[in-house]
Amino acid sequence: MRVATNAYTNAMLNQFNVLVSRQNNLQSQVSTGLRIQTPADDPTAMQNTLSYLANQSTQAQYSANIGTLQTRATSVDSVLQSLQTISSRAGEIATSAGGATTSQSDLTNYADEINSLINQVVNAANTKDPSTGKYLFGGTASGAAPFTTTTDASGNVTAVTYNGNSTVNQAQIGAGMTASADVPGANTGSTGARGLITDSQSGADFLNHLITLRNDLNAGNATAVTNTDSANLQKDENNIAYQVANNGVLQNKLTAAAAFVTSNSQNLSQMISNTSSADLMNTMVQLSQTQTSYQAALQSGSKIMSLSLLNYLPA
Amino acid sequence: MLGLFGTLNLAARSLQTQMTGVEVTGQNLANVNTTGYSRQRVQIATSPDMATSIGPEGTGANAVDIQQIVSNLLNNQIQSQGSTSGYWNAQQTALQSAQNGLNEFLNGSGATASTSTTSSTTTDTGLSGQLTSLFNAFSSLAAAPSMSTQQAVVGAAQQVATSFNQISTQLGNVKTSLNASLTANVNSANTLLTDIASLNQQITVAQFSGGNANDLTDQREQDLENLSQLTSITTSTGTNGAVNVNIGGNQFVSGNSVSDTLQTYDPGNGSLLVQTSVGSVPVTLTGGSMQGTIDARDGTLATMQSHIDSLAANLIGAVDAIHNGGYNSAGGTGTNFFIGSSAATISVNAALVNNPALIQISSSATATGDSSLALQMSQLATTTQTGLNNQTFGDYYGTTVAGLGGALASANTQVTDQTAVTNMLQTQRGSISGVNTDEEMTNLMSFQRAYEASAQLVTTINTLMGDTLAMKTS
Numbered sequence: 005m006r007v008a009t010n011a012y013t014n015a016m017l018n019q020f021n022v023l024v025s026r027q028n029n030l031q032s033q034v035s036t037g038l039r040i041q042t043p044a045d046d047p048t049a050m051q052n053t054l055s056y057l058a059n060q061s062t063q064a065q066y067s068a069n070i071g072t073l074q075t076r077a078t079s080v081d082s083v084l085q086s087l088q089t090i091s092s093r094a095g096e097i098a099t100s101a102g103g104a105t106t107s108q109s110d111l112t113n114y115a116d117e118i119n120s121l122i123n124q125v126v127n128a129a130n131t132k133d134p135s136t137g138k139y140l141f142g143g144t145a146s147g148a149a150p151f152t153t154t155t156d157a158s159g160n161v162t163a164v165t166y167n168g169n170s171t172v173n174q175a176q177i178g179a180g181m182t183a184s185a186d187v188p189g190a191n192t193g194s195t196g197a198r199g200l201i202t203d204s205q206s207g208a209d210f211l212n213h214l215i216t217l218r219n220d221l222n223a224g225n226a227t228a229v230t231n232t233d234s235a236n237l238q239k240d241e242n243n244i245a246y247q248v249a250n251n252g253v254l255q256n257k258l259t260a261a262a263a264f265v266t267s268n269s270q271n272l273s274q275m276i277s278n279t280s281s282a283d284l285m286n287t288m289v290q291l292s293q294t295q296t297s298y299q300a301a302l303q304s305g306s307k308i309m310s311l312s313l314l315n316y317l318p319a
Numbered sequence: 320m321l322g323l324f325g326t327l328n329l330a331a332r333s334l335q336t337q338m339t340g341v342e343v344t345g346q347n348l349a350n351v352n353t354t355g356y357s358r359q360r361v362q363i364a365t366s367p368d369m370a371t372s373i374g375p376e377g378t379g380a381n382a383v384d385i386q387q388i389v390s391n392l393l394n395n396q397i398q399s400q401g402s403t404s405g406y407w408n409a410q411q412t413a414l415q416s417a418q419n420g421l422n423e424f425l426n427g428s429g430a431t432a433s434t435s436t437t438s439s440t441t442t443d444t445g446l447s448g449q450l451t452s453l454f455n456a457f458s459s460l461a462a463a464p465s466m467s468t469q470q471a472v473v474g475a476a477q478q479v480a481t482s483f484n485q486i487s488t489q490l491g492n493v494k495t496s497l498n499a500s501l502t503a504n505v506n507s508a509n510t511l512l513t514d515i516a517s518l519n520q521q522i523t524v525a526q527f528s529g530g531n532a533n534d535l536t537d538q539r540e541q542d543l544e545n546l547s548q549l550t551s552i553t554t555s556t557g558t559n560g561a562v563n564v565n566i567g568g569n570q571f572v573s574g575n576s577v578s579d580t581l582q583t584y585d586p587g588n589g590s591l592l593v594q595t596s597v598g599s600v601p602v603t604l605t606g607g608s609m610q611g612t613i614d615a616r617d618g619t620l621a622t623m624q625s626h627i628d629s630l631a632a633n634l635i636g637a638v639d640a641i642h643n644g645g646y647n648s649a650g651g652t653g654t655n656f657f658i659g660s661s662a663a664t665i666s667v668n669a670a671l672v673n674n675p676a677l678i679q680i681s682s683s684a685t686a687t688g689d690s691s692l693a694l695q696m697s698q699l700a701t702t703t704q705t706g707l708n709n710q711t712f713g714d715y716y717g718t719t720v721a722g723l724g725g726a727l728a729s730a731n732t733q734v735t736d737q738t739a740v741t742n743m744l745q746t747q748r749g750s751i752s753g754v755n756t757d758e759e760m761t762n763l764m765s766f767q768r769a770y771e772a773s774a775q776l777v778t779t780i781n782t783l784m785g786d787t788l789a790m791k792t793s
Contacts, residue, residue, distance in 0.1 A: 005750050006750045006751070006755065006758075007746075007749070007750060007753075007755065008749035008750060008752075008753020008754055008755055009351050009753070009754060009755050009756045009757075010351060010352055010749070010753065010754075011745075011746050011749040011750070011753060014742070014745065014746075014749075015742070015746065018738070018742055036426070036427040037427040038425055038426075038427035038441065040425060041424055041425050041426075041427075042418060042424055042425075042724070043418060043421070043423060043720045043721065043723055043724025043727065044414075044418060044723075044724045044727035044728045044731060045724070045728075046724075046728075047720075047721040047722075047723075047724030047725040047728055048721060050423075050425070050720060050721060050724050051717040051718065051720060051721035051724075053425060053441070053443075054423070054443055054447040054713070054716075054717045054720060055713060055714065055717055057441065057442070057443050057447065057448060057451075058447060058448070058450070058451040058700075058713045061448065061451045061452065061455060062451060062454070062455065062700065064455075065454075065455035065458050065459065066458075068459060068462075069458060069459065069461075069462040072459075072462045072463045073462065076463075133463075135463060135465070136463045136464060136465040137465065138464065138465070138688055139688075142688065143686070143688070144681070144683075144686040144687075144688045144689035144690070144691075145685060145686045145687060145688055145689075147648065147687045147688060169685070169686055171686060171689065173461065173462075173464070173688070173689065173690045173691065173694075174461070174691065174694055175458070175461055175462030175463075175694070176458050176461065176462070176694060176697060176698070179701070182694065276441050277441075280425055280427075280441055281427070281441070312756060312757065313756070313757040313760045313761065314756070314760060317760065317764075
């Protein structure tokens with residue numbers, strides 16, 4: 005075929021363009037580690053990658069939520085520990101006071117100790133979440149302190165009012181999975197999370213039971229202490245034990261969810277890598293092939309271009 | 320018998336003929352790099368012979384014609400492929416702008432050492448990640464309602480709104496610049512039509528007076544090819560050599576005059592189209608960069624704009640439907656979270672921006688610590704929306720991105736293929752019409768030698784004439 009002189013230059017320019025653009029593309033793949041960077045590089049892979057990335061970010065959020073709940077569960081746990089101590093001390097007092105040999109002055113001393121326990125329980129039940137500053141045991145009506153007390157002239161608590169409600173906030177800890185570390189202070193209904201201090205399902209009513217115990221002690225009514233108050237306090241102790249166990253179950257659930265999230269994240273990273281990452285070895289081989297082609301094109305081009313009949317004609 | 324003077328004449332004609340050959344070779348060499356130039360050949364024919372008693376005797380040679388070596392078939396193919404090239408180039412440019420406007424790219428911070436290494440560094444730059452961040456912020460707010468999580472939600476929502484606004488503005492800018500480029504194309508086309516008509520005029524005049532208008536024909540061919548890049552044309556050549564140009568069934572160049580020109584018009588939606596100047600008849604374009612621009616603008620770009628708008632509208636609707644019925648920590652209710660109705664107008668309610676504590680995430684006026692609505696809003700991330708073809712927000716956006724990516728990828732492939740076809744046709748045409756310097760140098764030498772030989776003939780005749788005169792004087 006006859007070849008026009010400028011066909012060389014045109015063809016060479018075209019080849020150079022193709023090779024340089026291929027080199028540029030491969031070089032960018034090597035330096036970013038990504039096979040696709042724009043939607044046009046591979047529309048389907050781009051769509052999948054965006055979806056994986058969103059999912060990965062959601063997993064990170066689950067992980068953060070789990071962390072938040074774990075912190076809160078720990079705060080709840082420490083309150084439960086102190087309530088357990090108080091509850092067992094109150095039980096001991098009820099047992100000791102029920103003995104036939106106890107004098108009225110001993111009973112009055114016990115009543116004073118119960119007064120102090122009542123205040124400790126109110127303080128514990130009004131604990132705030134250190135991270136959000138909201139009350140831990142007010143349910144979702146956490147604006148005001150959940151437990152307020154009425155006191156008599158000598159400063160002793162005569163009645164307790166619960167200002168919260170019995171619902172709790174849920175947080176997302178996995179796809180379609182929510183959990184709550186909140187415990188309502190009281191639940192007088194028959195459904196929902198059991199109340200910390202007052203709970204109609206278990207018959208617990210810790211503060212009122214303590215108040216009755218104190219009143220009975222002051223009144224020297226050892227019979228009531230033995231017959232009624234001890235049994236009532238046992239219900240409270242059981243309820244607190246239930247809450248401790250429940251907290252343990254929650255912590256286990258959170259640990260399991262965290263492990264699931266971690267494994268999901270790793271899988272997603274792998275999927276993101278599979279869809280969007282450049283195969284470095286392959287890319288480097290292609291890059292070096294392209295560089296060789298480019299060199300060959302430059303060399304052959306410069307040789308052909310320098311050839312001309314003019315070089316051989318006499319001056 | 321020619322005799323001495325006849326032979327001298329023959330030699331002189333031969334000198335002229337060979338000189339013409341040298342001149343044409345010079346013209347070819349000078350135009351070796353001229354775009355659209357077709358090489359020329361001098362046509363040399365023997366002069367009419369002379370009857371003599373011993374038979375016909377030759378009278379030398381004449382340069383009878385300077386011919387252009389062209390292939391009309393290839394020229395037509397290049398014209399029609401030019402329309403296809405122009406179409407896809409315009410699409411590619413438009414869609415690249417749209418892709419930049421969308422700003423959805425992947426970032427990676429370095430090569431992974433092997434394929435088994437996870438690339439946790441991959442991030443995306445656009446709306447996709449920001450939407451997820453917003454839903455995540457709602458999730459945080461549900462888990463731990465506090466001032467800081469409320470602020471985080473408002474911050475993430477503002478980011479989403481800003482991105483929507485930016486994408487909408489960018490796509491609007493792309494549309495404006497596509498309209499501008501359509502107008503520029505129409506102006507170029509009108510200039511080319513005028514040039515073609517004027518070249519028709521010169522060519523018919525040159526041919527009427529018996530000449531060849533080789534170089535003018537080249538120029539006109541070049542103009543037709545440039546016009547083909549802008550839009551698909553059909554041409555017909557008249558008996559006088561003038562080329563008539565027809566676009567979309569309308570005659571624009573008739574003989575030596577421009578019978579009509581193109582102009583843009585706004586059909587009412589701000590998307591310019593093309594019509595004839597005479598009678599304002601809408602012109603149906605079928606190829607070239609004008610139609611490529613129109614198709615990209617009214618096709619992929621318009622689809623994208625409408626998808627982004629419905630994404631924004633559905634997000635506003637879904638979030639507000641939940642938020643509006645909720646209560647803030649002071650018991651207030653009934654305000655919207657997002658304001659606006661489209662990607663261009665979406666914004667976060669200014670009251671919430673000023674005071675994030677006004678976010679309404681409680682399901683009851685009395686339970687002000689409730690965050691159940693924040694949980695609901697975070698779960699919108701995985702809720703399919705009937706207004707979005709039953710896809711989630713993220714999936715719908717992903718489909719939109721992939722739609723644009725697919726259109727651009729296809730345009731890129733077409734441009735690459737079309738470039739290869741065009742290059743091949745150009746090379747083929749070059750092999751017929753292009754100048755080869757080696758060939759021209761060889762021709763030059765052959766004309767030079769022939770010229771030298773004819774000059775030698777003159778010298779010989781001169782010597783013979785001298786000899787003849789010397790016969791008388793001696």
